Amino acid sequence: MPFLGKDWRSPGQSWVKTEDGWKKTTSDDNMDISAESYCDNNKENEYEGQGEGKNERYNQKVVQESFNQDNLLLSLGYDMAAKKRKKDLMNNNSKVPYFHMEKWIYVHKGSTKERHGYCTLGEAFNRLDFCSAIKDTRRFNYIVRLLELIAKSKLPSLSGVAQKNYMNILERVVQKVLLDQQNVRPIKELLQTLYRSLCGLVQDMGKSVLVGNISTWVHRMDSITQWHQQLDNIQINRPTTEGLNLSDLPTSVQLNIMQRLSDGRDLVSLGQVTPDLGVLSEDRLLWKGLCQHHFTDRQIRKRLIVTEKGQLEWQKMYFKLIRCYPRLEEYCETLHFCTHCHILFWKDTKHPCTANNPEGCTSSLSPQDFIDLFNF
Numbered sequence: 001m002p003f004l005g006k007d008w009r010s011p012g013q014s015w016v017k018t019e020d021g022w023k024k025t026t027s028d029d030n031m032d033i034s035a036e037s038y039c040d041n042n043k044e045n046e047y048e049g050q051g052e053g054k055n056e057r058y059n060q061k062v063v064q065e066s067f068n069q070d071n072l073l074l075s076l077g078y079d080m081a082a083k084k085r086k087k088d089l090m091n092n093n094s095k096v097p098y099f100h101m102e103k104w105i106y107v108h109k110g111s112t113k114e115r116h117g118y119c120t121l122g123e124a125f126n127r128l129d130f131c132s133a134i135k136d137t138r139r140f141n142y143i144v145r146l147l148e149l150i151a152k153s154k155l156p157s158l159s160g161v162a163q164k165n166y167m168n169i170l171e172r173v174v175q176k177v178l179l180d181q182q183n184v185r186p187i188k189e190l191l192q193t194l195y196r197s198l199c200g201l202v203q204d205m206g207k208s209v210l211v212g213n214i215s216t217w218v219h220r221m222d223s224i225t226q227w228h229q230q231l232d233n234i235q236i237n238r239p240t241t242e243g244l245n246l247s248d249l250p251t252s253v254q255l256n257i258m259q260r261l262s263d264g265r266d267l268v269s270l271g272q273v274t275p276d277l278g279v280l281s282e283d284r285l286l287w288k289g290l291c292q293h294h295f296t297d298r299q300i301r302k303r304l305i306v307t308e309k310g311q312l313e314w315q316k317m318y319f320k321l322i323r324c325y326p327r328l329e330e331y332c333e334t335l336h337f338c339t340h341c342h343i344l345f346w347k348d349t350k351h352p353c354t355a356n357n358p359e360g361c362t363s364s365l366s367p368q369d370f371i372d373l374f375n376f
Helices: 027-046 052-090 121-127 130-135 137-157 160-180 184-203 214-232 251-258 264-271 275-281 284-294 297-302 314-324 367-372
Strands: 014-018 021-025 104-106 335-338 343-346 362-365
Touching (some): 121 137, 121 160, 130 137, 130 160, 137 184, 137 367, 184 214, 251 275, 264 275, 264 284, 284 297, 284 314, 297 314
Antiparallel strands (some): 014 021, 104 343, 335 343, 335 362
């Protein structure tokens, strides 16, 4: 009985059982065999009554050739379907299968009697519901930071499907930013980081650092450049509704709003809107609060900047500190990991935990902790 699909030992060829054993034939050989079989059939039909021995051999040959012809048609059908799927993948026409909707996954780090293998970063990235997380404002910054960390060092460790899924999710992030006209700067920084990483990885393409053809990655780099240009050309539309704006609020309320900004660059951008907001954005207490929020006292003492009048330049100190030390990362919602069940999940979705105290064995994961979870 022949194999109906491609054999892993010899892609593109079929194995057919004959009197001498299994033989490997190509599509061209099968076409020649089937053509010769029809000619032989016509000749043998003319001499059908020349003996029972000939009839028996003739019937066996007809059955064999008919079987080979059916196998050829089935093989061609499977080949055409496989080529179509491959073409769709190359043209990015089949993005839906790479988006999964699992709210939680089991993270196994070793083989057991019940489960073999281990969960990789690419598998977790494929299975978790990052597609819906992009639409959630509370999770958006978390996903962006995770994409940035993967772009810096973990992109070669992802599988081919995970790398494709990464680019598809990144495309959706860019489309959301273009539509909402928010979070433009962090996405531009993400695209710059990814482009610099790909420039180095593409040069080492012969060292198996990326999965796929180099032309595919060059095309993706061109897409990154186009997305960056679209973000550069974005124009923020003013709201059409009439009513109170930030400048109409009392000064104390404006300062209270500014104190809730965790990024000094946002505070500088806000001060460029109106002259009044510019004066408020230079308030020393705002910048002092930012420095004390993101950095320790020891780090601040090492980067002191004093004016001629003996006062501390908190704004200059802040931008000097962020060049030397990482800022404190805060997210509205993060992924959580249950140490009892070894399950990774979003906080609001929960998971089927079997512990007596589920909250006691659950810990929040920062984007870096999520990546370190898969460092075996």
